Amino acid sequence: MTRKIRLGAFLPGGGQHIAAWRHPDQPADGATSFEFHKRLAQTAERGLFDAYFLADNLAVGFGGAREGGNARVAGFEPVTLFSALAPFTTHLGFIATSSTTYEEPYTTARKFASLDLISGGRAGWNVVTTTGDLTAQNFNRDTQLPHAARYRRAAEHVEVVKKLWDSFEDDAFIRNKGSGVFYDPQKLHESDHRGEHFQVRGPLNISRSPQGYPVIVQAGQSEDGRGLAAATAEVIFTAHQHLETAQEFYRDIKARARGLGRNRDHVLVMPGVSPFVGRTEAEAREKYDRLTSLIVEEDGIGLLNGLTGGTLDLRGYDVDGPLPPAPPTEGMKSRQALIRRIADENNFTIRQLYQWVASARGHYTIVGTAEKIADTLQEWFENEAADGFNILPPWLPTALDDFVDLVIPELQRRGLFRTAYEGRTLRENLGLPFPVNRWTAARSAVQAAE
DSSP: OOOOOEEEEEOOTTOSSTTGGGSTTSOTTGGGOHHHHHHHHHHHHHTTOSEEEEOOOSSSSSSOTTTSOOGGGSOOOHHHHHHHHGGGOSSOEEEEEEETTTSOHHHHHHHHHHHHHHHTSOEEEEEEOOOOHHHHTTTTOSSOOOHHHHHHHHHHHHHHHHHHHTSBOTTOEEEETTTTEEEOGGGBOOOOEEOSSOEEOOOOSSOOBTTBSOEEEEOOOSHHHHHHHHHHOSEEEEOOSSHHHHHHHHHHHHHHHHHTTOOGGGSEEEEEEEEEEESSHHHHHHHHHHHHTTOOHHHHHHHHHHHTTSSOOGGGSOTTSBOOOOOOOSSOHHHHHHHHHHHHHHTOBHHHHHHHHTTTTTSEEEEEEHHHHHHHHHHHHHTTSOSEEEEOOSSTTHHHHHIIIIIHHHHHHTTOSOSSOSOSSHHHHHTOOOOOOHHHHHHHHHHHHO
16 A cells, blocks of 8 residues: 555644634633534544544643643543544544553553444554643642653553453454353453552453554653653654654654564654644734734743743743743653753744744644645655654644645645545554454464464
8 A cells, every 4th residue: 555644633622722712713612512522523534534632631731721721721531532422433533642650551451442442443542651740749649750660650551451452352252142152261361460560460341442452652752752652652643843853753763663573664653743724825824923912921931831841930031031941850851852942943032932832832833835734744754754743733623624625635636645544443544453462362373383
């Protein structure tokens, strides 16, 4: 099959941009409106997106919501939302975020296997380690775990979840009403996991899902994050401002995956892109300027307080002066470094910096026509920087409609994007293999040796 661009749609109901909720087109209550999320899901499917993605926080807001406040202050739990949305779509995948730091593997395995069954094989798990002391204080801790400790726990967490997903072999359920045999007990297996962080006996009390495993997604860019992604992820979300840094990340991840015995083509790298699309450059710029003008200063400062690690309170600084130094924290180390790099490379003031990252928090913002945006996506896709992209429409629904109605047809005209879904499961549409159950594989190996 000819290689095609893969597309995720990152669609928080309150919009991506911190001022999105103030835009006349954006429902002010979109973050907690099921009907609005349903509309977004159906638009993404009309655009033939691979998946609807949602990040998640386990504390109020992101980046100082109590200082400014925006639609990120409250929203739906993603797996719950996606379970409700699945019946209203037929092909669109659903990638939900769940924390390896504050959830137990059994709970994670069970809820994602359930989502995969409910959706007919369209679930994905975005593996996050979760940062921030405010979150830790919601889960019996005063401070967050150290960065390295979070990633060690995450690696073991994923290992246990995959063991649990293999509890029942694919053909374990017979359900023969005549004989009274419901399942084959020889094809049900305990995990018996004992490790540094978890003791899990198993088995999981839900059948193996239609995809074998829901698609595993990860977004770490630090050294620990890259190691976890190369070892476990099938889709990797990443943030870059330049083709060159995206290429370095892409090549490094592919090399690490190959070094671990994995097929590099089964590890898809998808940088984030926030597009302001216009039929002309002037129209696109007007859309960008209009949304930028709606930023509440306190909200922009609160966003930077979070992105720079939470130890630097910018409220006491001149917003038209430079970003002051901030020591790295145990939070999102790679994102802290990226925000600092954006400020330094562009010689941004605090105000200019929060205006620039307000839409995508470090992901690449493109302002221009559909042709210009397609040019950029094509350049990255064809030059070892991306297998696809995670699209972050700045406000909703208009910016998503713009991408679907203007950019998608341009990508299709160039032969870069599908004109119909290839399959019914998320794995099929992403071109990822079905993971063979470990117990079935072991039995087959024994039989082959006999």
